[in-house]
Amino acid sequence: MVRPFDFAVSDDPRVQAQLDRLGALSVPQGRIGLETIRALLDCLGNPQHDLPPVFHVAGTNGKGSTCAFLRAALEAAGKTVHVFTSPHLVRFNERIRVAGQLISDEMLADLLGEVLDAAEVGGIGASFFEVSTAAAFLAFARTPADACVIEVGLGGRFDATNVIETPAVCGIATLGIDHEAFLLSPDADTPAEPHNRIAFEKAGIAKPGAPLVTLDYTQGMNETIAAQAAKAGASVIRQALDWSITPTRDGLLYRDGKGSLRLPHPRLAGEHQAINAGLAIAMLRHQDTVDVPDAALVAAMEWARWPARLQRLGDGPLTALLPPGTPCWLDGGHNPDAGKALARHFNERRPYVHLVIGMLKNKDPDALIGPLAGRLASVTVVPVPAHDCHDASAFQRVFAPEATAASDVTEALRRLKPVGDEIVLIAGSLYLAGTVLRENGEIPD
Structure with a gap:
């Protein structure tokens, strides 16, 4: 719905x-x-x-x-x-x-x-x-x-x-x-x-x-x-x-x-x-x-604590789907300034990012893809539960055909195979971030 x-x-x-x-x-x-x-x-x-x-x-x-x-x-x-x-x-x-x-x-x-x-x-x-x-x-x-x-x-x-x-x-x-x-x-x-x-x-x-x-x-x-x-x-x-x-x-x-x-x-x-x-x-x-x-x-x-703003996820059901030791980050950013902040952070640390993204339809698909473009190892598009959101085709227009779709974050993470110093970033919507925190057992308090 x-x-x-x-x-x-x-x-x-x-x-x-x-x-x-x-x-x-x-x-x-x-x-x-x-x-x-x-x-x-x-x-x-x-x-x-x-x-x-x-x-x-x-x-x-x-x-x-x-x-x-x-x-x-x-x-x-x-x-x-x-x-x-x-x-x-x-x-x-x-x-x-x-x-x-x-x-x-x-x-x-x-x-x-x-x-x-x-x-x-x-x-x-x-x-x-x-x-x-x-x-x-x-x-x-x-x-x-x-x-x-x-x-x-x-x-x-x-x-x-x-x-x-x-x-x-x-x-x-x-x-x-x-x-x-x-x-x-x-x-x-x-x-x-x-x-x-x-x-x-x-x-x-x-x-x-x-x-x-x-x-x-x-x-x-x-x-x-x-x-x-x-x-x-x-x-x-x-x-x-x-x-x-x-x-x-x-x-x-x-x-x-x-x-x-x-x-x-x-x-x-x-x-x-x-x-x-x-x-x-x-x-x-x-x-x-x-x-x-x-x-x-x-x-x-x-x-100071502020969940889902460049938060590194801890051990949980979702992060357990990734190869052991793979850093998995979560951010609710969805506009160009947020994309630039993410790019600055990850450009300084690791060369390649596997981006799992879910974004509402009233947001620009290029807001995060553009700033991160030189560092993306893959893009997997997931729905934002209970919200009208972009499908994979919207991201394929800015990331060529390499953007793929998954039914949810669980499927997206299960399919990823990071190697070396590659990291995973889940981003694009605070609503998606809330779903991730709940499913990984990290409820904000």
């Missing part, structure tokens, strides 16, 4: 009953704006006004990893932290972390039921993500904590999380072209150039008095973000101007106006994680609401 939006299943019948209601929701064609989420939250007593200090993160790639570094640093500082991220990989509970723990099935069933009932009684045509956001905000408002890390779902300006009015700090991670149907749709008084338009939408999270910490983008994107921030009354703290993060032989060197800080290499794989770590550190050092000592920033490099 192909579903148009997110989906979720649960072993708990009370949770599943609410997830079935949630999965039946749809978004009216062309609807954008914050009116619906505001109406829904108003019916629930506006819990977004009672959250602990909020660290709000937008971006095309890297925002989830940045949230992971933020959480790790805050917890290393002894703080209790709520976290809201998306999408989930295996269980819906992964989206909502309450005071350091994944939301319990009992609380999740109760909160989803409460939000869905309010939406029905009020005649509010809320979407899957709007209901999810409202449920998270209810949980966070009702449970004491020291801080709240919230990841933007899509865009920024009209994302459901953007009802937060007084964040402690906001951040914008790597920017690129993605979700074009939503983020590049015609709209008055927005930049015409696509990358600048993306920057415009992401910078929509800027709020009065809250620092907006960013990376260093193109001149046009930097200027667009600065204009959005000025309009909102927010100061911009930009990489290269106000802070920097530099890889060294022994780790990372972070610098800003407050001084320098030496850090170990992040446990999260990929050189791009240095940038995500730097963004998180800059956000923490440029806010004055929650105290985080430098020792906690150092500890965060080892503490």
Whole structure:
């Protein structure tokens, strides 16, 4: 069965009953704006006004990893932290972390039921993500904590999380072209150039008095973000101007106006994680609401975890199908910037990659194939369960006839015969990544 939006299943019948209601929701064609989420939250007593200090993160790639570094640093500082991220990989509970723990099935069933009932009684045509956001905000408002890390779902300006009015700090991670149907749709008084338009939408999270910490983008994107921030009354703290993060032989060197800080290499794989770590550190050092000592920033490099982002899979039923000792990596990347990050990582380490790829039909098949082209030993195309996805023919157009099809990841791995220092990479979709983690017995916690 192909579903148009997110989906979720649960072993708990009370949770599943609410997830079935949630999965039946749809978004009216062309609807954008914050009116619906505001109406829904108003019916629930506006819990977004009672959250602990909020660290709000937008971006095309890297925002989830940045949230992971933020959480790790805050917890290393002894703080209790709520976290809201998306999408989930295996269980819906992964989206909502309450005071350091994944939301319990009992609380999740109760909160989803409460939000869905309010939406029905009020005649509010809320979407899957709007209901999810409202449920998270209810949980966070009702449970004491020291801080709240919230990841933007899509865009920024009209994302459901953007009802937060007084964040402690906001951040914008790597920017690129993605979700074009939503983020590049015609709209008055927005930049015409696509990358600048993306920057415009992401910078929509800027709020009065809250620092907006960013990376260093193109001149046009930097200027667009600065204009959005000025309009909102927010100061911009930009990489290269106000802070920097530099890889060294022994780790990372972070610098800003407050001084320098030496850090170990992040446990999260990929050189791009240095940038995500730097963004998180800059956000923490440029806010004055929650105290985080430098020792906690150092500890965060080892503490941070973020599944399915350049994750090396452990021993399990899937990896057992490969020749002993064959490295098997998993990544949910699906856009060109993600492809470039994967290429940088594997080009530095091993010459040939056996790519097992599953990609939704609204994504570009060349996004990963192109950057990895010189390193591909084989391409095996698999379906993304329960989603409309590309078949092998879409990849054959960019990888010649060598791309083959398999019925699932199990069949794909069973057919592979890596030799020497060749590795296996499963990539193309976070939904596929969730299936892989479940089948290999590596459920995110």
